[in-house]
Amino acid sequence: MTNIVSVFAEKCNDYQPNSVQNAVDSLISHMGGVESLVPKNAKVFVKVNLVREMSPEKCGTTHPEVVVALCKKLLTVTPFVTVGDSCAGLYNKATLSSVYSKCAMTEVEQRTSATLNREFGTGVADVDGVVLKQCEFTSAFLDADVVVNVTKLKTHSFTGYTGAVKNLFGLIPGLVKVEMHSRFPELPDFCNLLVDICEFARPKIVLNVIDAVWGMDGNGPTNGNPKFIGQILASANPYALDAVAVSLFGDPLDMPVLQTAVRRGLLCEDLSDVSFDFEQWKQSRLKDFSVPATDRLDFFGDQPAWINRLAKKYMVKRVYPDKTCRGCGKCATHCPAKAITVVKGRAKVDQKKCIHCYCCQELCPFNAVRFRTSPIYKIARRLSGKRDKKKTPSA
Numbered sequence: 001m002t003n004i005v006s007v008f009a010e011k012c013n014d015y016q017p018n019s020v021q022n023a024v025d026s027l028i029s030h031m032g033g034v035e036s037l038v039p040k041n042a043k044v045f046v047k048v049n050l051v052r053e054m055s056p057e058k059c060g061t062t063h064p065e066v067v068v069a070l071c072k073k074l075l076t077v078t079p080f081v082t083v084g085d086s087c088a089g090l091y092n093k094a095t096l097s098s099v100y101s102k103c104a105m106t107e108v109e110q111r112t113s114a115t116l117n118r119e120f121g122t123g124v125a126d127v128d129g130v131v132l133k134q135c136e137f138t139s140a141f142l143d144a145d146v147v148v149n150v151t152k153l154k155t156h157s158f159t160g161y162t163g164a165v166k167n168l169f170g171l172i173p174g175l176v177k178v179e180m181h182s183r184f185p186e187l188p189d190f191c192n193l194l195v196d197i198c199e200f201a202r203p204k205i206v207l208n209v210i211d212a213v214w215g216m217d218g219n220g221p222t223n224g225n226p227k228f229i230g231q232i233l234a235s236a237n238p239y240a241l242d243a244v245a246v247s248l249f250g251d252p253l254d255m256p257v258l259q260t261a262v263r264r265g266l267l268c269e270d271l272s273d274v275s276f277d278f279e280q281w282k283q284s285r286l287k288d289f290s291v292p293a294t295d296r297l298d299f300f301g302d303q304p305a306w307i308n309r310l311a312k313k314y315m316v317k318r319v320y321p322d323k324t325c326r327g328c329g330k331c332a333t334h335c336p337a338k339a340i341t342v343v344k345g346r347a348k349v350d351q352k353k354c355i356h357c358y359c360c361q362e363l364c365p366f367n368a369v370r371f372r373t374s375p376i377y378k379i380a381r382r383l384s385g386k387r388d389k390k391k392t393p394s395a
């Protein structure tokens with residue numbers, strides 16, 4: 001029998017404390033109240049999305065106001081609330097202190113008695129997933145009794161969209177994530193990895209929230225355009241939540257992670273297991289929301305291996321640092337394929353080594369990494385009837 005899961009959405013027009021607190025309170029009450037979600041005195045880890053040092057106005061990270069509102073609710077049942085993430089780069093005090101400060105997450109400590117995670121221990125756990133058998137995770141996650149997963153609605157150059165499921169990749173410490181990109185360079189494997197991590201974490205996750213007051217379209221997850229959406233969404237189920245979030249701007253089944261969830265029987269293809277008023281939701285549908293083309297190369301379904309090889313060689317989008325590159329070397333340090341060198345103050349990519357993970361685009365603090373999409377790719381997508389929903393970014 002199919003389990004029906006509920007998703008809830010509340011309008012929220014701005015990040016004023018009252019607006020956000022009212023929306024969060026209402027969502028939690030729809031879900032049965034905080035006492036029913038979190039055991040008394042439980043150790044709660046609030047997993048936010050702090051991809052890198054970015055101010056909240058850039059709309060690439062979870063807004064602190066949403067985290068403050070959630071923490072205030074959680075603190076009514078337990079004093080043990082820790083907020084954190086393993087962002088891009090090293091998982092240590094220096095990196096996270098700077099990220100907490102730039103992302104204004106420090107407000108959480110100033111305005112509530114929740115604490116920001118400053119313990120950077122890790123542990124290895126058996127995942128027993130489809131592609132991931134064992135993995136190193138942050139102790140902040142492993143030691144928690146329950147997890148609240150709080151992310152941002154935004155696009156992603158590799159996976160198309162990043163929401164509740166993708167946010168859990170940040171349960172893995174810093175450079176281990178880079179290693180994962182090397183081990184799983186192909187999009188289908190990487191999506192299976194994300195679903196493996198999500199399935200491993202799910203028994204602890206009591207609540208998933210998407211901050212979609214302002215989101216990001218275009219070249220997400222860090223270099224896209226802020227986009228007003230005016231919603232906060234919540235569910236106990238991360239796949240259902242992502243399906244509802246994606247349906248604000250497109251077809252959930254166009255997103256590789258959700259396709260993987262469907263293939264693995266974690267979400268019904270027709271979304272009949274999601275209790276949500278999709279008809280009513282159509283009125284909130286976003287216009288001119290630009291979604292980056294993903295490297296889905298399965299143009300013709302189960303195509304022959306030689307088509308896959310050619311597609312991989314000639315059709316994936318390529319990265320190139322443009323003239324705004326300042327030669328800081330951050331991309332080169334974190335490139336999992338060691339494909340970047342900085343020569344005469346400018347990064348250069350060895351396209352033969354590049355595995356198209358797009359971490360350099362995500363990490364570049366100066367938005368200097370551009371994409372070049374192959375014309376053959378565009379033609380193949382058109383022929384296969386899966387034309388990307390690429391549109392002109394809104395102003």
Ligand code: SF4
Binds near residue numbers: 329342365366
């Ligand atoms: S592309 Fe960006 S991260 Fe890489 S060296 Fe240039 S400025 Fe730094």
Ligand code: SF4
Binds near residue numbers: 339340357361
């Ligand atoms: S050059 Fe960029 S896209 Fe290519 S492997 Fe390195 S980080 Fe990933």
